[in-house]
Structures are given as C-alpha cells and as structure tokens.
Amino acid sequence: MAAHAASELWQLSAAEASRLLADREISSVELTDACLERIAAVDDRISAYITVTADLARQQATDADRRIAAGDASPLTGVPMQIKDLLCTNGIATTCASRMLAEYIPVYDATAVARLREHGAVLLGKGNMDEFGMGSSTENSAFFPTRNPWDTGRVPGGSSGGSAAAVSAGAAPFALGTDTGGSIRQPASFCGVTGLKPTYGRVSRYGLVAYASSLDQVGPIARDAADCALILQSIAGHDSRDATSLPDAVPDYSAALTGDISGLRLGVPSEYFAEGMDAGVRAAVTAAIDQLAALGAEIREVSLPTTQYALACYYIIAPSECSANLARYDGVKYGYSHQGDGDMWEAMERTRQHGFGPEVKRRIMLGAFALSSGYYDAYYHKAQQVRTLIRQDFAHVFEEVDALAAPVSPVVAFPIGERTDDPVRMYLVDVYTLPVNMAGLPAMSVPCGFSNGLPVGLQLIGPHLSEDRLLNIAHTYQQATEWHRERPGI
Amino acid sequence: MAYKYETVIGLEVHAELSTNSKLFCNCEVKFGSEANTQTCPICLGMPGVLPVMNQRAVEFSIRAALGLNCKIASYSKFDRKNYFYPDLPKGYQISQYDLPLAYDGHVDYELDGETKRVRINRIHLEEDAGKLVHADVTGNPNQSYVDFNRSCVPLLEIVSEPDLRSPAEAIAYWRAVKEILEYVEISDCNMEEGSFRCDANISLRPVGSKELGTRTELKNKNSFQHVMTALEYEEKRQARILDQGGKVIQETVLFDINTGRTASMRSKEEAHDYRYFPEPDLVPFEVDAAEVERIRAALPELPAERRKRFVEEYGIPTYDAEFLTATRQMADFFDETARLSSDPKGSSNWIMGDLSGLLNNAGIEIQDAKVTPAHLSELIELIKNQTISGKIAKSVLPDVFETGKTPKQIVEEKGLSQISDASAIESIVDQVIEENPGPAQDYRDGKQKAIGFLVGQVMKATRGKANPQMVNQLLQQKLTG
Incomplete structure (x- = not known):
C-alpha cells in the first residue's frame, strides 16, 4: 500500500492493517472511521449489515489506540470486524435474522467474540444471514436479502452472506461466520473472498446460537489465507464452556505459512466434478489444481463414494437437531411473544407461527417428523449410520493424500429469487460442502477465478486439525495467483 | 384388598441430588431463594448456551446406584427429551433414554417382619425443570409466572420393576430407598421441598395370572400418606371397574387430597411422543471400573x-x-x-x-x-x-x-453423688428403723416385702443419693442382727 489516504484504508487486509497500526502509521480510529464510511457508502446497495455499531466501534478503536500506544497490543488490536448475527454479542442485538429475536439483546459474549474483543478487535456491526443459519442465499433473512457486491442482482450465498458480502465490498476487513453445511465456504466462494471452516470442536460453539449442534462451527471470512490464520489464532482453542471443544494445543498458524507445498499429496475426488456443474466452475477449479501441481503438489484422483448420500443425510440430521434447538423460542422468556386472549398453549403456538419464517418452519417440521416415534430408525438412525460411512470415506482417503481439492459449489452466484420456490434446487448448491460438516473436517474456500464475471471458489479439505496445512496450501496458492486480490467495482 | 385380584405396583422415584451446583451450570442449588435468583443464561436456556456436565453429579449418581445394588454402565450417554412446557426453558429436557447410568439392581425392605425384595430396572440422571407459580401466589387467576431456580438441578430417577403387591409394600419400598439415599448422602430427600418425589403406576390382574393388567399412573407425589391413599383409592376403583366387566383405561390420574379421589388428567398429556435423540452438546461418557470401585470402597x-x-x-x-x-x-x-x-x-x-x-x-x-x-x-x-x-x-x-x-x-x-460411706448411711438407717417401728417389726416377723418401704424411706432421707444396695444390706443386718 503506497499511500494511506483515509479514503483507501477500508481496502486493507487485516494483516496489512495490523502492520500499519503496529508501526503507528495509522490509528485504529482512522481505520474504523474509514470502514464506517465505506459501510455508509455501499451498504444501502448490498445490505450486508443488520446492525452497525458505529459509536461502540469508535469507542473500541480509541481503546485499541491506547493499548497500541501502551505496547499492549496483539495482531488484531484495533482491526475492525463484522460478526455474523448468529453469534451472541453482550449488550448488542443478536437477531439471528429472525423476527423471533428481532429485539433480543444477549447478556454475554460468544467465546469466539469474547476472544476477539480481548485481543482488541473493533466491532463494526452484525452481519445479515439466512434466518438461524438456514439457507444458502441470505434470502431467508427475516429483514432483507443481502446482495452480491459483484452483481447486486444476485445472491451473496449463505447463510453467512452478509459477512462474505461485507468483506468482499470492503465494508469490513474480516468477519466471523458460522458453517453448518457450507455457510462460510459457499458465500466466500460466491463473493470472491477466503473462508475457513475449522475442525468441529476447534473453535468453541459457546454463544453460537445453535442450528445443528453436531455440525455448527465458527470460522473466519477474510481477504486471504494469511488473514484467516491470524483470526483463527485468536479464536481457536479449548473452552471449558463447550464440552465438544477439543483440548488439543493450538499451533502457530502464521508460522505454518511457509509457501512451500512441494511433495504435498493432493487428492481430487471424482464425485465432486459430477454432471450438471457449471462449465466455468469446472474450468476454474481444474486450472487451480493445475496451478497447485505446478507449485509442487502431487495430484491423485481419489474417490468418496458416499458423497451422493450426504445431502439427504444432512437434511435429516440438521433439521432433527434444529427441531430441538429452536424449541426454546416459545415466547415465555425472551424474544417475540404473541399476546392474545387464548391460553398458554395458544400463545406458544402463535409465537412460533409468527416468529419463524417459512424455511425455519420447514426444517423444524422435517426434523420433528424424522425423530418421531416409528420413523426414528428409518430416518434419524439411518442418517447417523450413513454419516459414519461418510466419515470413514474421508478417513480412508486421508490415508493416501494430505488434502483434497474440489469446487466449493457446482454453481456461481445465482439471481435473487431464482431458487426460492424450489427448496431442493436450493439445497443442491451445498452438495460439495455438506459432506465436510458430516465428517467434522476443516475446509477452506479460496478464490480461484471467474465464471461469467462471477467468482469461483476452490475448496481445500483436510483431515482433523489440519488447519495449518490447509492455510499453507491456500497461502502458497495466493502467493502465486491474484484471484484473491480481485475486488468488485461497487 | 379384594381377594380375586392381585395388585401390581411399580414406582419411579425422583431424588434431587444435593450437589453444590446445578447439573450443567455453576448456579448454586439452594431451596427457598427468591424466584429466579439462582439462574444464569445456561439454566434459563438462552440462545447459544451449552451444557457442561457436573462431574460431582455423576459421582453422586454412582454412589446412589451402588447403594441400590445396581450395575454401573461402562458407557452411558445423554439424550434430549422433547416437549413444550413453560417451565422447561430449552423446550427439551436433557435426560437419558436407552443407555442409563445404572441398571439391574435391587432393594430389600422389611414389612411386617418379613424381608422383601424389589428389583430396580434402571437409574438415570437428568435435569429438573423450573416451577410454575399460579394464582394462589400471583393473586390473578389468569396469570402464571415461572421460577427457574429449580431448572437444571440434578435429578436421579430410580425405576423399579412392577414387583410391589400392595400400597403398603410401595410405601415400605419407597421409605427404604429414601433411607439408602440419605445414608449414601447424595440427597437430602426433603419431601416438603420436593427434592424427593415419585410417580407410581398401578394395575390389577386376576390372582394367578402372569400377564400385567392395564395400569394407571399417579404423577409427582411427595408424601407417603398421599401415595398410600391414592394407591388404595385406585386399587378399589380398578377392582370396581373389573368387577363390572369394564376395562381400565391407561391414563394418568390426578389425586385430589381434599376429596381423597383420583380423576383423569387431560388425554393431551398422554399422547406425548418425546422424540428422544442423543444430546449432541455432551459427549457420551465412560465410567472407569476402577473409579466405580473407588466410590464403592468409600460408601458408608x-x-x-x-x-x-x-x-x-x-x-x-x-x-x-x-x-x-x-x-x-x-x-x-x-x-x-x-x-x-x-x-x-x-x-x-x-x-x-x-x-x-x-x-x-x-x-x-x-x-x-x-x-x-x-x-x-x-x-x-x-x-x-x-x-x-x-x-x-x-x-x-x-x-x-x-x-x-x-x-x-x-x-x-x-451434689448428686451416691453416699457410699457406710457410717453416714448407718445413722440414717438407725433413724428410719426407730421412726418406723411397725414395718421394722413386720420384717422381723418374716414379711420380706416390708424392707422395700424402709429402703424407700432411707432413699427419701438422702434425696436418692444413698447407694441402694448398701442401704438394703445395712437394713437387713440391723433388723436380723
């Protein structure tokens, strides 16, 4: 960055901003103001934010500048961020993009948020999303759809669409998203930014409003792999508040970015290049794999035969868990509460009838059905068995290769409204991301080209706790390519 | 009880564990606090919270299970039991479905001088729900409030086999369980505070029959007397139905302590499909055999x-x-x-x-x-x-x-020490003989009983402090000597 005119500061990556802040070339207040101005300039066109916390951001920026001056800074001190509105923020509305929680203000911070706050990151606001994380386009937000900065007539992907769109448009240097079936990777792919879904249990789920507890995971959406490494460093690690969080030590992710992938055994699963995928997506991903080969990776074709069952399996397990997770919204304790003349039961029924949107209700119904007496074995139990097979498939493949390369999605960003009437067609958008959640593996989305002027994402999948390896592959690729530097003209 | 039917009763006993903190959060377990003061985001079921197992509760449960002669499962897990009720903050209760913590135990109890045995089917650990506060407290018949202080308190459910043959046996067994839980110090079993309660199911069958009859269930009782009365009433009611050739309907009945009768509860309560599935927020746990032996060794x-x-x-x-x-x-x-x-x-x-x-x-x-x-x-x-x-x-x-x-x-x-000094007692003995010549003569004349009166007089004079044996001896010597 040659000049640091205030008008350009919003373009900085987290790592660049961190360096300039540490060198006292810019202040966090200047940087935060530049981001807030950028939000003001573009958000009426992309609607990436549900809440903008301008006053709080300036306050936190002032505190961060003081910490930096006192020599008490860590890499993210003073760097602004957006948080998906599915993560609890103490004292700040956390709506989950639902009418049910439109005015809900948590009394505590999610662990991932608390860790970033401790590091001095500055909260710009809360990101739009599909209601409770259920959707692939951010069209299921109860408030408004988010638009893709590359083409505002198209969706940004979902469910973390507001986060990916904000990072893509420069309305946040980075964001925290969540990924249950592809909700970080697929919007990152659609918006041309870098996203990481960590291993299940690597980042605490405490304060992540549960959609599907055995699949949900928090992760970064950022400009590049180096930023993802910085952010993951801050949020990863064991949390005594989450019984499923992993006790394993957190490696130094930035130190893992060696830029060397020679000898890496990279698998390409044939099932991830099936009929019906966009020709442009196929071309871009194939070119990226060739590029990785040129960088020293040894490419091997592999097979994950259970891939075809992942979608059906996911749409049993996730809705089943969601049917219980969303049972707490009954209007008794917090959130939307129907007021009427009826009895207690009617008040609870009406609260849920009016408080939830159609996709959420669809999934609750699907899940309640799959768990009901007489159907449990045929659906939920069977799906768990298939899940085990999917996990074993990956385990076998990872005996032969170090990581997998595949498309994130078979398609690029589609026009708003195109798939809203056809849930199954919408669900197919996530066909290559779902299996990863079923197996609890880490995976990334890395910009790797364009199809008809719209970004394409390369998906890198690794074995459990191989985030450092995936980040290095992505970083090595990004050292050799410019795709991640392409910005929309908005 | 009617001679032609045999009564069959099974009990589900619920005991709140007396751990310091709740099952999945750090809130204190304390009875009688102001409503909703013993709560946090976790036991209030706020969005985004997660349960974390209180290991002490597991230890307490194992202690109880060993006291009740149960086997401890080496692999156990938690499940979600789904139902809506305003006092259930998450809309599901974290309980145990198919892999309970302990199983296959028994309790021996005494009734009318006979030792009887009840088999225990299973013991599982779960969280308690909150409590609704109704019109008698709120003053408004159209309004109820919820108190979540009890929400998430660890609760042990002890399920017996239907081995009980009379209401009296049911009560004796229930008492025996209470005694054991108190002995192993895992619950204060305070019935008035609701920390020890039970559900009972009862059915009748023709004497000699092996098949179980249709049962009715009595819910959430916390008094021996109530259960006794309610079971006795149900026993008679079912016998009357069967006598008339009718069929007992499987249902939950509500016992009214004021009328001493049971009444059918809404059928809505029975149509429940709890849609159990494994709790994804808690990892299944394995209980180490050595740990079980350590706990067993420490049992009183x-x-x-x-x-x-x-x-x-x-x-x-x-x-x-x-x-x-x-x-x-x-x-x-x-x-x-x-x-x-x-x-x-x-x-x-x-x-x-x-x-x-x-x-x-x-x-x-x-x-x-x-x-x-x-x-x-x-x-x-x-x-x-x-x-x-x-x-x-x-x-x-x-x-x-x-x-x-x-x-x-x-x-x-x-100054209550006995006077064992012979000379001190002797003078009093002399005085008593002198003052009571009649009885003294009676004794001399062979009326052995008369000496009792004289001993009493000496004791009276010494305000009970004289050594009675010594008094007796001295009197005999003096009167016969």
Whole structure:
C-alpha cells in the first residue's frame, strides 16, 4: 500500500492493517472511521449489515489506540470486524435474522467474540444471514436479502452472506461466520473472498446460537489465507464452556505459512466434478489444481463414494437437531411473544407461527417428523449410520493424500429469487460442502477465478486439525495467483 | 384388598441430588431463594448456551446406584427429551433414554417382619425443570409466572420393576430407598421441598395370572400418606371397574387430597411422543471400573448391613437394631456410644427411651442435639461405678440435653453423688428403723416385702443419693442382727 489516504484504508487486509497500526502509521480510529464510511457508502446497495455499531466501534478503536500506544497490543488490536448475527454479542442485538429475536439483546459474549474483543478487535456491526443459519442465499433473512457486491442482482450465498458480502465490498476487513453445511465456504466462494471452516470442536460453539449442534462451527471470512490464520489464532482453542471443544494445543498458524507445498499429496475426488456443474466452475477449479501441481503438489484422483448420500443425510440430521434447538423460542422468556386472549398453549403456538419464517418452519417440521416415534430408525438412525460411512470415506482417503481439492459449489452466484420456490434446487448448491460438516473436517474456500464475471471458489479439505496445512496450501496458492486480490467495482 | 385380584405396583422415584451446583451450570442449588435468583443464561436456556456436565453429579449418581445394588454402565450417554412446557426453558429436557447410568439392581425392605425384595430396572440422571407459580401466589387467576431456580438441578430417577403387591409394600419400598439415599448422602430427600418425589403406576390382574393388567399412573407425589391413599383409592376403583366387566383405561390420574379421589388428567398429556435423540452438546461418557470401585470402597455401611452387624456384634434385639438404624445419624450415635461404654444394650435402652423422648419433645434430630455419644457413655459409666443410681441418671440426662455439660459436671454441681460411706448411711438407717417401728417389726416377723418401704424411706432421707444396695444390706443386718 503506497499511500494511506483515509479514503483507501477500508481496502486493507487485516494483516496489512495490523502492520500499519503496529508501526503507528495509522490509528485504529482512522481505520474504523474509514470502514464506517465505506459501510455508509455501499451498504444501502448490498445490505450486508443488520446492525452497525458505529459509536461502540469508535469507542473500541480509541481503546485499541491506547493499548497500541501502551505496547499492549496483539495482531488484531484495533482491526475492525463484522460478526455474523448468529453469534451472541453482550449488550448488542443478536437477531439471528429472525423476527423471533428481532429485539433480543444477549447478556454475554460468544467465546469466539469474547476472544476477539480481548485481543482488541473493533466491532463494526452484525452481519445479515439466512434466518438461524438456514439457507444458502441470505434470502431467508427475516429483514432483507443481502446482495452480491459483484452483481447486486444476485445472491451473496449463505447463510453467512452478509459477512462474505461485507468483506468482499470492503465494508469490513474480516468477519466471523458460522458453517453448518457450507455457510462460510459457499458465500466466500460466491463473493470472491477466503473462508475457513475449522475442525468441529476447534473453535468453541459457546454463544453460537445453535442450528445443528453436531455440525455448527465458527470460522473466519477474510481477504486471504494469511488473514484467516491470524483470526483463527485468536479464536481457536479449548473452552471449558463447550464440552465438544477439543483440548488439543493450538499451533502457530502464521508460522505454518511457509509457501512451500512441494511433495504435498493432493487428492481430487471424482464425485465432486459430477454432471450438471457449471462449465466455468469446472474450468476454474481444474486450472487451480493445475496451478497447485505446478507449485509442487502431487495430484491423485481419489474417490468418496458416499458423497451422493450426504445431502439427504444432512437434511435429516440438521433439521432433527434444529427441531430441538429452536424449541426454546416459545415466547415465555425472551424474544417475540404473541399476546392474545387464548391460553398458554395458544400463545406458544402463535409465537412460533409468527416468529419463524417459512424455511425455519420447514426444517423444524422435517426434523420433528424424522425423530418421531416409528420413523426414528428409518430416518434419524439411518442418517447417523450413513454419516459414519461418510466419515470413514474421508478417513480412508486421508490415508493416501494430505488434502483434497474440489469446487466449493457446482454453481456461481445465482439471481435473487431464482431458487426460492424450489427448496431442493436450493439445497443442491451445498452438495460439495455438506459432506465436510458430516465428517467434522476443516475446509477452506479460496478464490480461484471467474465464471461469467462471477467468482469461483476452490475448496481445500483436510483431515482433523489440519488447519495449518490447509492455510499453507491456500497461502502458497495466493502467493502465486491474484484471484484473491480481485475486488468488485461497487 | 379384594381377594380375586392381585395388585401390581411399580414406582419411579425422583431424588434431587444435593450437589453444590446445578447439573450443567455453576448456579448454586439452594431451596427457598427468591424466584429466579439462582439462574444464569445456561439454566434459563438462552440462545447459544451449552451444557457442561457436573462431574460431582455423576459421582453422586454412582454412589446412589451402588447403594441400590445396581450395575454401573461402562458407557452411558445423554439424550434430549422433547416437549413444550413453560417451565422447561430449552423446550427439551436433557435426560437419558436407552443407555442409563445404572441398571439391574435391587432393594430389600422389611414389612411386617418379613424381608422383601424389589428389583430396580434402571437409574438415570437428568435435569429438573423450573416451577410454575399460579394464582394462589400471583393473586390473578389468569396469570402464571415461572421460577427457574429449580431448572437444571440434578435429578436421579430410580425405576423399579412392577414387583410391589400392595400400597403398603410401595410405601415400605419407597421409605427404604429414601433411607439408602440419605445414608449414601447424595440427597437430602426433603419431601416438603420436593427434592424427593415419585410417580407410581398401578394395575390389577386376576390372582394367578402372569400377564400385567392395564395400569394407571399417579404423577409427582411427595408424601407417603398421599401415595398410600391414592394407591388404595385406585386399587378399589380398578377392582370396581373389573368387577363390572369394564376395562381400565391407561391414563394418568390426578389425586385430589381434599376429596381423597383420583380423576383423569387431560388425554393431551398422554399422547406425548418425546422424540428422544442423543444430546449432541455432551459427549457420551465412560465410567472407569476402577473409579466405580473407588466410590464403592468409600460408601458408608448401608442400613441393612448395619442392622445385621448391630445384632451380631452388639447382641441387641432385632427390634432395637431396626429402631437405631432409622437414620444414619442415629445409628452412628448408637455405634459410638456402644463402643465407648462397652454396654450396647444399655446404650440402646437410653437412646430408644429417654433420649428419644427428649428429642421428640424438642422436635429435633439426634445430630442437632447437644448431647453426644461421649456424654451418654459417661452417664452409663457413672451408674456402673455406682457414683449415681439409675434413677438419678434419668434426672441428669435432661440437664445434659439442655446444657451440653458433661454428666460428671452436672453430678458435681448438683451434689448428686451416691453416699457410699457406710457410717453416714448407718445413722440414717438407725433413724428410719426407730421412726418406723411397725414395718421394722413386720420384717422381723418374716414379711420380706416390708424392707422395700424402709429402703424407700432411707432413699427419701438422702434425696436418692444413698447407694441402694448398701442401704438394703445395712437394713437387713440391723433388723436380723
């Protein structure tokens, strides 16, 4: 960055901003103001934010500048961020993009948020999303759809669409998203930014409003792999508040970015290049794999035969868990509460009838059905068995290769409204991301080209706790390519 | 009970564990606090929270399960039990479905001098729900409030096999369970505070039949008397239906303590499909066999073993042993007193007699009394070495009970030591013979009984302090000599 005119500061990556802040070339207040101005300039066109916390951001920026001056800074001190509105923020509305929680203000911070706050990151606001994380386009937000900065007539992907769109448009240097079936990777792919879904249990789920507890995971959406490494460093690690969080030590992710992938055994699963995928997506991903080969990776074709069952399996397990997770919204304790003349039961029924949107209700119904007496074995139990097979498939493949390369999605960003009437067609958008959640593996989305002027994402999948390896592959690729530097003209 | 039917009863006993904190959060477990003050985001089911297992609760559960002769599952997990109710903050209860913590146990209990055995099907751990506060408190019949203080308190559910054959057996078994849980110190079993309650199911079948009849269920009872009355009522009601050729409907019945009758509850309650599935927020847990043995080794002696030992080791009657083991504290008290005094029967007599009377009058339990086993054994010792008479001792105990002073102190302060000095007693004996020539002559004439009167006179003159044996001896010498 040659000049640091205030008008350009919003373009900085987290790592660049961190360096300039540490060198006292810019202040966090200047940087935060530049981001807030950028939000003001573009958000009426992309609607990436549900809440903008301008006053709080300036306050936190002032505190961060003081910490930096006192020599008490860590890499993210003073760097602004957006948080998906599915993560609890103490004292700040956390709506989950639902009418049910439109005015809900948590009394505590999610662990991932608390860790970033401790590091001095500055909260710009809360990101739009599909209601409770259920959707692939951010069209299921109860408030408004988010638009893709590359083409505002198209969706940004979902469910973390507001986060990916904000990072893509420069309305946040980075964001925290969540990924249950592809909700970080697929919007990152659609918006041309870098996203990481960590291993299940690597980042605490405490304060992540549960959609599907055995699949949900928090992760970064950022400009590049180096930023993802910085952010993951801050949020990863064991949390005594989450019984499923992993006790394993957190490696130094930035130190893992060696830029060397020679000898890496990279698998390409044939099932991830099936009929019906966009020709442009196929071309871009194939070119990226060739590029990785040129960088020293040894490419091997592999097979994950259970891939075809992942979608059906996911749409049993996730809705089943969601049917219980969303049972707490009954209007008794917090959130939307129907007021009427009826009895207690009617008040609870009406609260849920009016408080939830159609996709959420669809999934609750699907899940309640799959768990009901007489159907449990045929659906939920069977799906768990298939899940085990999917996990074993990956385990076998990872005996032969170090990581997998595949498309994130078979398609690029589609026009708003195109798939809203056809849930199954919408669900197919996530066909290559779902299996990863079923197996609890880490995976990334890395910009790797364009199809008809719209970004394409390369998906890198690794074995459990191989985030450092995936980040290095992505970083090595990004050292050799410019795709991640392409910005929309908005 | 009607002779042609056999009654079949099974109990589900619920006991709140007396851990310091709740099952999945750090909130204190405390009864009687102001509504919703013992709560946090976790036990209120706020969005985004997660449960974390209280390991102490698992340990307590294992202790209880071992006390109830159960096997401990090496692999166990939690499940979500889904239903809507305003007092259930998450809309599901974290419980255990197909892999409970313990299974296959039994409890032996005594009824009418007979030892009977009930098999225990399973024991599982779950979280309690909150409590609705209705019009009698709110003052408004159209409004109810929820108190979540109890939400997430660890609750043990002990499910018996349908081995009970009468309401009296049900109560005796329930009491035996309570006694065991108190002995292993995992629950205070306070029935009034609702920390010990039960669901009962009851059915009748023709005598000799092996098949179970249709049962009805009584929910959430926390009084022995209520369960007894309700079961007796249900027994009669079902017999009447069967006598008339009717069919008992499987349903939950509500017992009204005011009318002494049961009534059918809404059918909505029974149509529940709880849609159980494994709790994804908690990892299944394995209980190490060595850990189970460690807990087993640390278990206190249970009431049945203790009763047996008291009879064998101390040679006291079975009746005494039963009385003394009614509570762990009473049994501890006796055990120590018997050991210190080397007079088990004497100890037993004092505890069952005078001490129990004092406790009853004061309305307190033995562990709350000022009198200790050391006091009581000292008192017994004072009688044995003839410092005081048994009669004086009876007057010393209330003072010890009242003040907590040692018996020796009280005897000294009040000058109650027996007069064992022969010359001191002799002069009083002489005086009594002189003042009562009639009885003295009667004795000389062969009326043995008359000496009792004279002894009484000497004791009266010494205010009970004279050594009665010595008085007797002296009188005999003087009158016959």
